[in-house]
Amino acid sequence: MLPTKIKLLVLTPSLVGGGAEKIVFNILNKLDKSKFAITLLIPLGSESVIIPDVNVIRLKNKRISRSIFEIITLMREGKFDYIFTTHFHYSIVAFLAKTLAFSGAKNFVRESNYRSEIVKSLSGKLFYSFFYNFCCHKLILQSPNMETVYHNYFKVKKNKTLVIPNFLDGDSIIDKSKEKINFSKSKGNIKTVMSFGRLEKAKGFDLLIKDIALNINESSNLVFYIFGDGSEFDNLQNLIINNKLSDKIKLMGFVNNPYPFILQADIIALPSRLEGFPNIVLECLKLNKRVISYDISGVVDIPYIDKVPCQPGLFIERLLEVLNESDKDYSVDLSHFESSIKKYESIFSF
Structure with missing residues (x-):
């Protein structure tokens, strides 16, 4: 029986x-x-x-x-x-x-x-x-x-x-990251920064755009790709245009499989005002990518990420420091989550 x-x-x-x-x-x-x-x-x-x-x-x-x-x-x-x-x-x-x-x-x-x-x-x-x-x-x-x-x-x-x-689900992430995508990474010394999330106020993409504008000279070798859809799409697009950042920041829309794109990034930016426990951070760490985030409640218990005070100008400043620290793969132990x-x-x- x-x-x-x-x-x-x-x-x-x-x-x-x-x-x-x-x-x-x-x-x-x-x-x-x-x-x-x-x-x-x-x-x-x-x-x-x-x-x-x-x-x-x-x-x-x-x-x-x-x-x-x-x-x-x-x-x-x-x-x-x-x-x-x-x-x-x-x-x-x-x-x-x-x-x-x-x-x-x-x-x-x-x-x-x-x-x-x-x-x-x-x-x-x-x-x-x-x-x-x-x-x-x-x-x-x-x-x-x-x-x-x-x-x-x-x-x-x-x-x-x-x-x-x-x-x-680490095995699934690794498997899905092998999918072929139509994405050309910038050549030379240009660094690729990616962000993923709903285009809503809580996700703080407006803060990221304003921070880039404040550090426009320092971030001349950076290009940003923001993946996601939401009610703030038009506002963010206008903010990009008004700050003359169209060549530097791209709104990519929603993708079902973000993992092959993550592999193309040099660093991941999480500029959220509010998070619960952002799983995208763990997924990026699984693919050996450094993550930088504002120091908010939702990331307190996530190890291995760089946390920045919520003050204008500091996000890009710290991002540049992390990029200059090392070009090596960033491997961490995530068995606790898996x-x-x-x-x-x-x-x-x-």
Whole structure:
């Protein structure tokens, strides 16, 4: 007789795009399917990818909040052991559906952001504190620093939190980095700087552009490529044009596979104002690339990267220093992140 598989229900907006979605994809792809029967719920119209031995159910509505009765029915029929979410509004819907379905499933909520940077009102703090303490089985946080912040800021009980670092699928990154791309790196002593992320205010690409303008003479041998799409595209393009930097900074749009491009970079720039735990940093380190970032909460627990105070002019200044330090490959130990899938398998087996 075959052993009974653990039934895991996952709710996510999609498996394509941002960091949180990529983490979910990597986890689902690597969980041991001989132990887990996985069902993935995604909204109508969202992009998805095929994951072997994962049952993908596309909901009938584009908005998760309007799918609650459909989710209740699926929970009653599925008799799941665990529920896993990584977007807060999905976590709320999952909790309500679980409650109304009289499901005994344990719900695990993964936080991908420092909500203390966003939630400032007393009512907001009380709401999040109540949800984390009383509406989820466990709150998964990505680093010890993030756990400390949630304990202190939202008064989350210590027995409610688990620290599991972002899972890094190193073998997949190396394999995908071998894809051939149409990209010509600058010749001679010109250095290639790359950035990756959504073109939104939080990602700080406007800060990077302004810093380049402040250091235009010092950065004469640098060319910058920014990969990503978002609501700030036109504003960033205008900022580039107004500072006469069109020959130096290129907005490249979104690419499904950033890894072969990363291989072409001399250094990676992360100018974000706000991050949870940027997985792109780990991916770049896996490909032996130096990373420079503003010294923000989200990068405190990431080793091996160069952190710069958030002051005008300092980012490019430090970037140039790092480029001049060494041209050798930058190899670091990321086994702590590559083995974290085992922690997910263990928590879904309580």
